[in-house]
Amino acid sequence: MASPSSGQRPFLRPCWVEVHLAALQRNLHYIKTRLSPHTAILAVVKANGYGHGALAVAQAALQAGAHFLGVSSLEEGIALREGGVTAPILILGSLYPYEVLPLLWKHRLSPTVASLAMAEALNRLSQERRQRIPVHVKIDSGFGRIGVSIAHALSTLRRIHALPGLKLEGLYTHLAAAESDPAYTREQLTAFAQVVQAFQALRWAGRWIHAANSAALFQYPESHWTLVRPGLAMYGIQPFVGRPTPEPFGTTPEPLGTPALPLEPVLTWKTQVVFVKQLPAGNSLSYGRSFTTTRQSRIATIPVGYADGYPWQLSNVGQVLIQGRRVPVVGRVTMDMTMVDVTDLGHCEVGEEVVLVGTQGAERLTAEEVAARAGTISYDLLCGIAHRVPRLVTGMGGGLGG
Numbered sequence: 001m002a003s004p005s006s007g008q009r010p011f012l013r014p015c016w017v018e019v020h021l022a023a024l025q026r027n028l029h030y031i032k033t034r035l036s037p038h039t040a041i042l043a044v045v046k047a048n049g050y051g052h053g054a055l056a057v058a059q060a061a062l063q064a065g066a067h068f069l070g071v072s073s074l075e076e077g078i079a080l081r082e083g084g085v086t087a088p089i090l091i092l093g094s095l096y097p098y099e100v101l102p103l104l105w106k107h108r109l110s111p112t113v114a115s116l117a118m119a120e121a122l123n124r125l126s127q128e129r130r131q132r133i134p135v136h137v138k139i140d141s142g143f144g145r146i147g148v149s150i151a152h153a154l155s156t157l158r159r160i161h162a163l164p165g166l167k168l169e170g171l172y173t174h175l176a177a178a179e180s181d182p183a184y185t186r187e188q189l190t191a192f193a194q195v196v197q198a199f200q201a202l203r204w205a206g207r208w209i210h211a212a213n214s215a216a217l218f219q220y221p222e223s224h225w226t227l228v229r230p231g232l233a234m235y236g237i238q239p240f241v242g243r244p245t246p247e248p249f250g251t252t253p254e255p256l257g258t259p260a261l262p263l264e265p266v267l268t269w270k271t272q273v274v275f276v277k278q279l280p281a282g283n284s285l286s287y288g289r290s291f292t293t294t295r296q297s298r299i300a301t302i303p304v305g306y307a308d309g310y311p312w313q314l315s316n317v318g319q320v321l322i323q324g325r326r327v328p329v330v331g332r333v334t335m336d337m338t339m340v341d342v343t344d345l346g347h348c349e350v351g352e353e354v355v356l357v358g359t360q361g362a363e364r365l366t367a368e369e370v371a372a373r374a375g376t377i378s379y380d381l382l383c384g385i386a387h388r389v390p391r392l393v394t395g396m397g398g399g400l401g402g
């Protein structure tokens with residue numbers, strides 16, 4: 001994607017994220033090739049679409065054929081409705097306090113029911129309103145977060161199914177380690193399948209049965225059922241490539257390996273050099289003086305810091321791309337600014353484009369690598385990109401937009 005020139009940009013500080021929706025749609029098309037025609041897609045757009053911008057991602061995903069959207073909270077669902085989204089939306093999180101529940105009817109949002117108490121609270125409201133509500137019941141097959149336990153699944157499902165105010169249209173579970181632990185994943189899938197089959201034997205005929213996140217959908221066809229819930233893969237992140245360990249600058253980075261799947265990263269995070277200076281050897285930099293120049297150095301300052309979601313943990317271990325080359329972060333990342341050592345570039349001026357996550361020329365810094373350098377995971381890095389960093393969306397009808 002060509003970067004907007006400063007005259008075209010709807011923001012004043014040069015630190016922005018570019019979101020390439022055509023890539024997201026190609027990722028969804030690829031995901032579809034891995035599914036049977038009977039399996040639909042629930043696009044997971046929670047946490048502001050993993051930092052990409054929930055509304056734009058939701059619209060692109062629906063246009064590419066997703067049937068459902070998944071959010072984490074009422075607020076996220078309401079924001080999509082207010083943005084004009086009419087498709088079914090499932091709230092994947094647990095709703096509390098129960099006083100918020102009437103908003104489900106108002107905005108036509110489907111809740112996850114993770115307990116009998118929640119089901120009964122919804123049933124009372126449904127009866128008052130004389131309007132049934134579609135729900136998905138979550139079974140905890142071994143994640144240990146929310147959901148009806150496997151041991152009580154069948155008895156609880158029977159009681160929920162008997163509640164006249166609820167339309168039990170979905171049954172689902174979430175996998176704890178689909179990217180890394182086949183034995184445990186199979187145990188979870190088997191336990192869930194037994195519940196589904198036993199419940200179907202009791203004449204439950206709900207339409208939606210789901211278990212697969214990104215890592216599962218590519219590896220466990222038995223996890224597909226009638227709906228899959230990709231997040232990461234839709235955003236072009238490899239769901240099960242080994243995480244590279246952070247390397248000190250100057251050593252060869254651990255190879256990421258050939259990407260296992262033909263997925264394209266959707267997000268590029270960019271900034272520009274705003275200040276350049278020459279420093280002699282022996283000069284310390286930034287808070288805590290954790291870096292001292294060992295040679296005559298050229299140090300550039302970029303306007304991004306931990307308040308933008310650029311991890312503080314990248315202090316002295318991060319890398320950025322300038323002129324298609326890797327350049328090290330030197331000293332501590334500060335709240336709004338970070339220093340990089342551009343001595344080896346020979347020539348680097350104010351205004352030079354800097355890629356924090358993404359591709360520049362032949363060089364690439366994936367979200368997976370940047371996250372690993374910060375000692376975290378790509379989900380955390382992407383969701384953490386702050387609200388104050390504008391998202392420039394392209395790819396749907398072209399042009400730049402909010």
Ligand SMILES: Cc1ncc(COP(=O)(O)O)c(C=O)c1O
Nearest residue numbers: 044092174213214229230231232
């Ligand atoms: C319930 C649920 N389903 C699906 C997903 C999507 O997972 P992934 O991004 O690994 O595809 C998530 C993500 O956190 C989730 O919580």
